[in-house]
Amino acid sequence: MRHVWRAVATAAVVSATVTSCSLTAREDDGSGAGSGAASTPSSVTTSDGSGKVVLVVHDSFALPDDLVASFEKANDIDLEIRQSGDAGELTNKLVLTQGDPIGDVSFGVDNAFASRALDADVFAPADVTLPAGAEAYELAGDDERALVPVDNGNVCVNVDDTYFTDKGIDPPQTFEDLTDPAYKGLFVTESAAASSPGLAFLLATIAEYGDDWPAYWERLMANDTRIASSWTDAYQVDFTQGGGNGDKPIVTSYDSSPAFTVAKGSDTSTTSALLDTCFLQVEYAGVLTGAANPEGAKKVLEWLVSPEVQAALPDSMYVFPVADGVALPEAWATFAQRPTDPKAVDPAEVADRRDEWLQEWTDITTR
Amino acid sequence: MRRLATLLGLAALPLAVLGVFFVLPVAGMVGRGVWPDGVFDPGAVLDVLTRPRVHRVLWFTLWSASVATVVSVALGLPAAYVLHRLRFPGRGLVRGLLLVPFVLPTVVVGVAFRQLLREGGLLGGLGLDGTPTGIVCALVFFNVAVVIRTVGATWEGLDRRPAEAAAALGAGPVTVFRTVTLPALRPAVVSAASVVFLFCATAFGVVLTLGGSRYSSVETEIYLLTTELLDLPAAAALSVLQLVVVVALLVVAGRARRTPDAQVQRSTARAQPVRRRDLPQVAVTVVLLAAVATPVVALVVGSLRRDGAWTLDSYRALGGRGGEPGDPTLVVPVTEALLNSLRIAVDATWMSLLLGGLVAVVVTRRSRGRAERRLRGALDGFFMLPLGVSAVTLGFGFLITLDSPPLDLRSSPLLVPLAQALVALPLVVRTLVPVLAGLDDRQRQAAASLGAGPLRAFATVDLPATWRPLLAAAGFAFAVSLGEFGATSFLVRDDAPTMPVVIFRLIGRPGAGDYGAALAASVVLAATTALVMLAVERLRVPALGAW
Numbered sequence: 001m002r003h004v005w006r007a008v009a010t011a012a013v014v015s016a017t018v019t020s021c022s023l024t025a026r027e028d029d030g031s032g033a034g035s036g037a038a039s040t041p042s043s044v045t046t047s048d049g050s051g052k053v054v055l056v057v058h059d060s061f062a063l064p065d066d067l068v069a070s071f072e073k074a075n076d077i078d079l080e081i082r083q084s085g086d087a088g089e090l091t092n093k094l095v096l097t098q099g100d101p102i103g104d105v106s107f108g109v110d111n112a113f114a115s116r117a118l119d120a121d122v123f124a125p126a127d128v129t130l131p132a133g134a135e136a137y138e139l140a141g142d143d144e145r146a147l148v149p150v151d152n153g154n155v156c157v158n159v160d161d162t163y164f165t166d167k168g169i170d171p172p173q174t175f176e177d178l179t180d181p182a183y184k185g186l187f188v189t190e191s192a193a194a195s196s197p198g199l200a201f202l203l204a205t206i207a208e209y210g211d212d213w214p215a216y217w218e219r220l221m222a223n224d225t226r227i228a229s230s231w232t233d234a235y236q237v238d239f240t241q242g243g244g245n246g247d248k249p250i251v252t253s254y255d256s257s258p259a260f261t262v263a264k265g266s267d268t269s270t271t272s273a274l275l276d277t278c279f280l281q282v283e284y285a286g287v288l289t290g291a292a293n294p295e296g297a298k299k300v301l302e303w304l305v306s307p308e309v310q311a312a313l314p315d316s317m318y319v320f321p322v323a324d325g326v327a328l329p330e331a332w333a334t335f336a337q338r339p340t341d342p343k344a345v346d347p348a349e350v351a352d353r354r355d356e357w358l359q360e361w362t363d364i365t366t367r
Numbered sequence: 368m369r370r371l372a373t374l375l376g377l378a379a380l381p382l383a384v385l386g387v388f389f390v391l392p393v394a395g396m397v398g399r400g401v402w403p404d405g406v407f408d409p410g411a412v413l414d415v416l417t418r419p420r421v422h423r424v425l426w427f428t429l430w431s432a433s434v435a436t437v438v439s440v441a442l443g444l445p446a447a448y449v450l451h452r453l454r455f456p457g458r459g460l461v462r463g464l465l466l467v468p469f470v471l472p473t474v475v476v477g478v479a480f481r482q483l484l485r486e487g488g489l490l491g492g493l494g495l496d497g498t499p500t501g502i503v504c505a506l507v508f509f510n511v512a513v514v515i516r517t518v519g520a521t522w523e524g525l526d527r528r529p530a531e532a533a534a535a536l537g538a539g540p541v542t543v544f545r546t547v548t549l550p551a552l553r554p555a556v557v558s559a560a561s562v563v564f565l566f567c568a569t570a571f572g573v574v575l576t577l578g579g580s581r582y583s584s585v586e587t588e589i590y591l592l593t594t595e596l597l598d599l600p601a602a603a604a605l606s607v608l609q610l611v612v613v614v615a616l617l618v619v620a621g622r623a624r625r626t627p628d629a630q631v632q633r634s635t636a637r638a639q640p641v642r643r644r645d646l647p648q649v650a651v652t653v654v655l656l657a658a659v660a661t662p663v664v665a666l667v668v669g670s671l672r673r674d675g676a677w678t679l680d681s682y683r684a685l686g687g688r689g690g691e692p693g694d695p696t697l698v699v700p701v702t703e704a705l706l707n708s709l710r711i712a713v714d715a716t717w718m719s720l721l722l723g724g725l726v727a728v729v730v731t732r733r734s735r736g737r738a739e740r741r742l743r744g745a746l747d748g749f750f751m752l753p754l755g756v757s758a759v760t761l762g763f764g765f766l767i768t769l770d771s772p773p774l775d776l777r778s779s780p781l782l783v784p785l786a787q788a789l790v791a792l793p794l795v796v797r798t799l800v801p802v803l804a805g806l807d808d809r810q811r812q813a814a815a816s817l818g819a820g821p822l823r824a825f826a827t828v829d830l831p832a833t834w835r836p837l838l839a840a841a842g843f844a845f846a847v848s849l850g851e852f853g854a855t856s857f858l859v860r861d862d863a864p865t866m867p868v869v870i871f872r873l874i875g876r877p878g879a880g881d882y883g884a885a886l887a888a889s890v891v892l893a894a895t896t897a898l899v900m901l902a903v904e905r906l907r908v909p910a911l912g913a914w
Contacts, residue, residue, distance in 0.1 A: 059872065062696060081698075082778075083861050089594040093766060096399070100770050102777060116597065191579065193591055229575050232875050236882055237481045243874075243882030244478070244669075247487045264674075355596060362420075366581050 049295030050076035056101075056288075058090045058108030059083050062316045063309065071303050077296055087113055087196050087283075094288065095120040101288035105297035107150060107304060111282045112199055114139050114147060115351035123147060123286035126298045131305050133324030137282045141348050147284035150304045151319040154255040154278035154342050155200035157187075160240040162270045163249035172250065174276050175208055178220060185224035188238040189252040192361050195230050196281075201252045202361055203350065204279035207343035217364045227365050241271050256318045259335040269335040278339040283319065370735065377729045378746060381722045381792075387774065388785055389753055392764025393606065399767065400603020411600035416608070421588075421601075425608065428584040431499060431574075432567035435506035439563050440556065442507070442655050443514025445648035451519035453645060454638035461656065463900035465512045467893045468659055469846050471666075472867035473509075473572025475889040478874065479662040480505050480577060482669070489665065502577045506567045508659055513566070513794070513843075514559045520839045521555035521801055523638075524832070540644060553623075554804065558797040561620040565613065565754040565793070571853055585609055589757040606760045613755030617748040663893065670886035681883030685891065689873050689881045696876055697869055698861050701888050704869040705895065708849055711784045711865060715848035716841055718788035723795030723840065726750050728829075730796075731803035750796055753789045758853030761786070765858065780863065786854040791844040798840040802833050842903040849896055866892045 061083060072079050082103060084090045091113040094106060098120050109117050117123060118139075123146035130138075130148065137149035157178070164171040172183050190198030206213045226248060228234035235253055238246040241261050255278060258269040285304050287297040303309060310321035314332050328336075401409055415421060450462050468476070483489050484496040495501035525548070533543045549556075574584045583591070585605050592602040641649060670681050686702055688695030697704075730747040734740035753761075765786075769776040776782055806829065814824040852867040859868055866888060873885035 059875065065695075081861055085594060085856075092594055092597045093763070095597060096763060096767055097770070102766060193595060194575070227579050227581075229579055230875075232478070233481065233576055236874060237478055237485065244482050246485065355598070358596070 049293060049297075049299050051293060051296060052078045052080060053105065053293050053296035053300055054080045054082060054103035055300055056082050056084050056090065056094070056103035056106040056108075058087050059085060060317060061108060064312055064316060067308055067312055071300075075296070075299050075303075077299065079300070091117050091122075094122045098122050099290050101290050103288060104291035104293045105285065105287050105300045107283065107285040109147070109284050109286075110196070111139060111280070111284075111347055112196070112203065112350055112354075114284055115141065115347045118142060118146065119351065121289055124289045124291070124294070126287040126294070126301055128298065128301045128305070131307070131310070131323035134305060134322040137322045139282070139284065139347055147286045148301050148305060149282050149322045150285050151310075151313050151317065152280060152282045152322055153319040154273075154280055154339055155197045155204070155252060156255045156273040156275065156278040156339065157189075157201075158239075158251050158253040158257050158271050158273050160249035160271055163240050171272075171274075173274060175205060175216065178225070178250070179216070179223050181223065183223065183250065185226075186248055187220075187223070187250040188226040188228050188234045188246075188248040190231055190234050191227050191229055191365075193358050195228075197231050197252050197254070198227075199358075200279040200281055201277075202357065203345045204277060204343040206357065207279070207345050214360055214364055217361065221365060254318060255338055256314070256320070256332065256336045258337075259329075259331045260318075262331060262335060273337060273339075275337060275339040278342040280342040280344055282322075371739070374729055374732070374739075374743075377725050381726050381750065382746075384722060384785070385750065385753070385789070387769075388765075388782075389756075389761070389789060391774075392761055392768045393756055394764075395768035396599075396760045396764040397603045397606055400599040400601075400606075403600060408600075412604040412607070415601040415604040421605070424583055424585055424588045424605075427499070427582055428568055428586070429612070431503055431506065431582075431584065432564050432570075435503045435510065435567040436560050436564040438503065438507050439511045439514050440560050442651060443511045443559070444518060444556070445651040446511070446655050447515045447519040447522055449641075449645070449648050449652040450515060451523045452638060453641050453649075455641055458638075459901060462515075463897045465515060465656075465659065466842065466846050466900045467663060467897050468508050469510075469512045469850060469896075471663075471889060471893055472850060472852050472870050473570075473576070475666065475870055475874065475885065476505065476509070476662060477572055477576025479666045479669075480508075480573075483662060483665055484577075490661075497577070497579055497581065499582060502574055502582060505573045505577055506570055508662065509570070509573065510563045510566050511655065511659070513563050514556075516839050516843065517559035517562070517798055517801075518552060518555045520798060520836045521552060521805075523835065524802070525551055554801040557620055557623045558801055561616060561751075562754065562794060562797050564616060565751070568612070569609070569755060569757065571758065586757050586759075590759045593759050593763060602760065606757060609755055609757060610752070613752060614748065616755075617751055621744060621748065666886055666893075667890050670883060670890050673883050680880075681887035682891075684880060684884040685887055689876070689884050696872060696881055697864070699864065699869075701866075701869055701873075701884065701891075704864050704866050704888075705891065707863050708865040708867075708892070709895070711787065712845050712848035714781075714784035715787035715791060716844040718784060719791040719795050719844040719847075720837070720841055722788065723750075723792050723799060723844075724837075726792070726796050727799035727803055728825075731800055731806075733808045747796070747800070751793045754793045758857070762854055762857030778860065780860060782858045783855055783865070784848070786858055787848040787851045788844070790851055790854065791847040794843045794847065795840040798836050798843065799833060802836045803829060806832055838903050842900050845899055845903075846896055849892065849899075 061081065068079060068081075071077070084093050084102070087108055087110045090106070091109050093102065094109070094117055106123075118141070125144040125146045126148075128148050134149050137152055138145070139147050139149075157172075159171040161171065169182065172178055172180065177183065178187050189201050192198040192202035205216055209216045226238060228238060231253070234251050236243040238244075238248040239251040239253075240246055240249045242251075253273075255273045255275075258271045258273055261271045262269045285301055287294055287301065291297050305323060307323065307326065310323045310326045313319050313321050314329050320328075320338070401407065401412055403411065446465075450458060450465070480501070481488075481496065484493070484501050485491055486496065488496075495504065529551075530543050530547045533547050534540075538546065568584070569586045570584065571586045571590065574582065575587045575590070578584075578587065585608065589602050589605045589609075592598045592605070671677055671679070673680055684701075686700055688697040688700050726746065730743045732743070734743055765782070766777060768774070810828045811824050814828050819827065850867060852871065855865055856868055856871065859865055870885050870888045870892070873881045873888065876882075
């Protein structure tokens with residue numbers, strides 16, 4: 001019996017040590033990591049907006065540390081950033097917690113989901129002065145100006161130029177080309193029901209073909225188009241220039257993607273975006289209704305459209321600034337070409353008919 | 368009366384935890400669906416159940432989970448025998464490695480599987496890409512370790528004398544297995560199978576990645592309805608449907624677990640060297656190992672290659688935060704995320720062992736009277752429920768219900784290990800219950816009549832028998848915590864992310880650097896798990912004495 005007790009005692013000691021390690025270590029972490037640059041007590045909020053501000057963002061949010069630190073210091077704010085899923089998930093979380101929000105200010109609701117958030121009164125108007133050029137991106141129908149445009153980018157079909165050069169055929173150019181038997185089985189796009197670029201591509205085809213879009217998608221599916229579950233699945237597994245060296249040279253991605261496929265020591269990108277297939281995505285920020293610190297939230301909005309943050313957007317989040325006169329990174333100026341006339345669908349119509357469209361799209365693609 | 372008070376006293380803590388962190392959030396989410404805009408309207412919910420798509424989704428879920436469970440048990444039984452009854456060099460290592468798939472983040476496994484199965488991939492010739500068979504393969508890959516460990520822990524402690532007696536009386540090996548061994552293993556097999564079925568039926572990342580938009584399960588459908596369409600009545604309908612199916616399954620499993628002779632004689636059978644007649648089982652185990660290893664090897668190879676050459680760059684990148692210099696993808700370095708994961712896993716492990724241990728003791732005590740037995744049975748089933756409910760429903764439920772004092776817990780760091788402990792709880796309970804239930808209550812009575820108090824009786828009777836299963840359960844809980852993604856991604860704070868969350872972020876970015884780092888991080892996570900499992904194997908106390 002004795003060795004049983006010895007074993008029990010050992011286990012008790014081991015688990016007690018490890019456990020106490022864990023709990024204390026985490027507490028240390030909490031106070032260390034959360035402090036950032038500001039040392040203000042976080043629970044106290046004052047009328048000038050100093051103190052703690054919680055910024056709820058989508059998963060792709062990123063900004064350089066020093067930018068965040070200098071903002072915190074200049075405004076005596078402790079900025080806590082919480083990532084909350086993709087644009088759709090973020091929007092739905094905000095809608096469900098309307099009135100008792102999970103933060104003070106949010107960034108990342110895009111034009112495909114914005115009207116859902118506005119209908120649910122998720123955002124409260126905050127009188128923010130927009131930089132020159134940004135008005136062009138304001139959401140149609142947002143009469144109270146609750147949403148502040150922060151960045152924009154286009155979802156475009158991308159092609160692997162090296163593949164088509166090797167095969168000696170011209171790459172496709174238009175939506176119609178994608179249904180050409182010459183490109184049979186070469187195109188992978190994301191699910192419109194599960195992925196934000198997938199939805200954008202569907203909306204682009206709706207903008208192009210109007211109510212005839214189902215016929216176009218039937219031809220697309222007849223040409224052996226693959227529907228991937230996510231951008232990761234499409235680009236990193238199936239695309240010939242993605243991480244997994246797949247076998248599909250045509251993929252739905254962004255207008256900025258070609259800037260990331262420039263091989264080391266080369267001065268050309270191996271991919272390019274088809275500028276006639278683009279759908280404009282604008283991402284917005286706004287103060288949340290019922291925010292604990294609305295003044296601080298407004299300062300965050302002003303910061304997001306400030307020249308410093310606008311200039312950091314391309315490198316940090318692979319999107320273009322909304323403000324005029326912001327210098328783009330060198331690789332972008334060369335490789336990330338922008339469409340002159342991207343496709344667009346009226347946000348109100350998206351809000352009204354999205355479910356109906358997705359239902360029909362699902363029927364066609366799973367037939 | 369006093370017995371009932373003890374029972375409720377022991378069950379109080381697990382019940383309270385489950386009530387606040389499971390029943391309340393799920394009820395909150397379902398409530399939003401049934402009371403849209405504050406008006407009771409179950410019509411919309413019932414309407415959803417008549418949609419043809421819902422029928423298709425439900426059928427696919429039941430079909431894929433059943434097939435995957437049957438295959439997992441069929442392959443897992445011989446492997447459990449080989450790995451827990453036979454003696455050969457490297458046995459502990461193999462056991463540790465087998466748990467690796469269990470903790471690999473589903474998003475990475477999805478990518479690894481698709482790279483193998485897609486046209487032009489290593490196994491592209493099988494034509495499994497985007498097929499239900501491919502999905503079932505992935506489900507088996509994840510879950511076969513559950514069968515091996517749960518059944519193996521019981522098999523190990525099985526007295527081999529009845530089997531030897533049967534053989535001496537002229538029974539062939541098949542007859543011995545059918546009439547002696549299998550009945551004794553049945554509770555453990557049913558336990559493992561029901562857990563595997565629940566895991567398969569609620570699998571999320573794998574089905575989403577491998578199923579494309581063609582195949583969806585109830586779980587992926589709830590995800591789409593909640594996060595993209597905000598169709599709460601439909602999501603509520605499917606959540607309720609999930610619960611109904613789970614409860615039905617538990618009732619059936621509970622019946623099947625009841626054996627005519629529950630008091631199995633336990634002893635510590637010495638593992639035997641491999642003999643000629645073990646060859647079929649060994650062959651199955653080798654094939655299984657190869658099948659499980661293929662995606663893992665593909666992952667390792669992927670992490671070591673960049674631009675067509677072998678390199679350790681992806682591993683060097685783990686000290687950093689991904690992305691470009693000065694513009695990282697992550698908030699903290701990957702190495703720090705690993706430490707976070709380990710810390711959280713320690714907490715999740717003790718929480719689930721504490722809760723699961725209490726539950727297992729409560730439900731296995733011999734009942735007096737039918738009412739008491741029913742009550743214990745109901746408790747047993749109740750604690751299995753977290754496995755059967757969508758992580759999305761739970762996650763959104765946390766947001767809308769735990770938002771005001773005294774339960775203002777939405778951003779509490781304790782939520783993460785607690786949620787993981789709830790996910791691991793059914794595994795812990797199912798690992799411990801068969802062993803505790805197999806104990807002859809007369810041993811406890813004997814201890815009591817010799818003057819031992821309840822604690823002393825527990826320490827001398829229950830503990831020696833549960834020691835190994837307890838370790839197995841701890842290993843499971845630790846592994847579940849390390850790999851858990853669904854609930855964690857909802858609750859985790861950005862400044863303290865776990866490995867799966869970090870891997871998910873890295874692989875979601877363009878650029879070869881982050882892609883390689885995601886694969887390398889997965890390999891590190893897998894290796895860490897294997898090491899922990901090996902340590903657990905080492906901790907096993909040798910012989911516990913014959914009694």
